[in-house]
Amino acid sequence: MSAPQATHGTAAWLVPALAYVVTVGALGVGTELALDDLSWQEVAIWTSVAYLAATPLLVIKAKVRPQPGPALLAALASGALAAFSLVLFFVALGSGEVSQVVPVTSAYPVVTLILAATLLRERVTTTQVLATALIIGGVVLLSVS
Amino acid sequence: MLDWLLPSLAYVGAIGVLGITSKFALRTLPWQVMIICAALAYTVTALALLATGTTLTLEPAIGWALLVGALAVCGLTFFNMALERGEASMVVPISASYPLAGTLLAAIVLAERITVGRVAGMTLIVIGAVILGRAGSER
Numbered sequence: 001m002s003a004p005q006a007t008h009g010t011a012a013w014l015v016p017a018l019a020y021v022v023t024v025g026a027l028g029v030g031t032e033l034a035l036d037d038l039s040w041q042e043v044a045i046w047t048s049v050a051y052l053a054a055t056p057l058l059v060i061k062a063k064v065r066p067q068p069g070p071a072l073l074a075a076l077a078s079g080a081l082a083a084f085s086l087v088l089f090f091v092a093l094g095s096g097e098v099s100q101v102v103p104v105t106s107a108y109p110v111v112t113l114i115l116a117a118t119l120l121r122e123r124v125t126t127t128q129v130l131a132t133a134l135i136i137g138g139v140v141l142l143s144v145s
Numbered sequence: 146m147l148d149w150l151l152p153s154l155a156y157v158g159a160i161g162v163l164g165i166t167s168k169f170a171l172r173t174l175p176w177q178v179m180i181i182c183a184a185l186a187y188t189v190t191a192l193a194l195l196a197t198g199t200t201l202t203l204e205p206a207i208g209w210a211l212l213v214g215a216l217a218v219c220g221l222t223f224f225n226m227a228l229e230r231g232e233a234s235m236v237v238p239i240s241a242s243y244p245l246a247g248t249l250l251a252a253i254v255l256a257e258r259i260t261v262g263r264v265a266g267m268t269l270i271v272i273g274a275v276i277l278g279r280a281g282s283e284r
Binding site: 009010012013014015016017018019020021022023024025026027028029030031032033034036037038039041042043044045046047048049050051052054055058059062064066069070071072074075076077078079080081082083084085086087088089091092093094095096097100101102104105106107108109110111112113114115116117119120122123124125127128130131132133134135136137138139140141142143144145 | 148149150152153154155156157158159160161162163164165166167168169170172173174175177178179180181182183184185186187188189190191194195199201202204205206207209210211212213214215216217218219220221223224226227228229230231232233234235236237238239240241242243244245246247248249250251254255260261262263265266267268269270271272273274276277278280281282
């Protein structure tokens with residue numbers, strides 16, 4: 001297993017980040033359609049089926065052989081957080097309105113900004129904070145409108 | 146109120162930390178490992194749901210659910226590719242703008258109305274994303 005190559009330049013991270021935005025936007029629409037006839041638990045189970053289908057491809061084609069260590073622990077924590085957060089989101093939606101839950105949950109970049117500055121020692125500028133506030137404000141407006 | 150607020154706040158914490166743990170892992174591991182670890186976690190979740198009484202129904206909507214799963218895998222892949230190359234404090238806020246795409250697609254696919262408030266929300270998101278993109282290119 002080789003370490004990822006460091007790639008610099010805005011496009012290197014902005015293009016996949018925007019691809020994520022479109023993909024997850026489509027995921028939201030797909031979830032809405034699936035939840036017309038299925039429970040969120042069923043959607044979560046079928047999501048895990050898709051992950052399981054992708055895993056052998058990644059292991060065989062990319063020749064990925066994870067080695068034990070702090071990075072693998074962090075990767076496992078990330079996986080657990082991803083799955084756990086999906087359940088939390090559905091539990092919140094089960095008791096609250098979308099217009100209540102989405103504005104609150106959209107605040108997560110604030111946590112990332114604080115932890116990125118303190119734990120990862122990333123430089124967080126006033127411009128970044130302002131831009132993040134605009135995005136969160138926009139999401140809040142979208143969900144309450 | 147606590148019924149929805151507590152899991153919502155826990156979600157904020159979980160996703161907020163996810164960007165950090167992922168960035169830390171991606172300093173030495175390739176993004177493929179992140180997908181494999183997510184698959185492991187989702188499998189545990191699925192088994193827990195099945196063990197606690199969730200039954201699978203054979204509805205045509207399974208097709209949508211599988212599409213959701215495939216999009217989730219693709220989404221996480223793009224997220225990790227972005228985090229592998231950029232800083233968490235840039236990638237995560239930009240990634241948070243996905244409701245913009247969701248609103249536009251819902252208008253196209255589900256014929257949901259785009260109100261003035263939603264246009265204002267989308268405008269704020271685009272302005273924020275453009276500012277972040279420009280800030281990234283100036284580094």
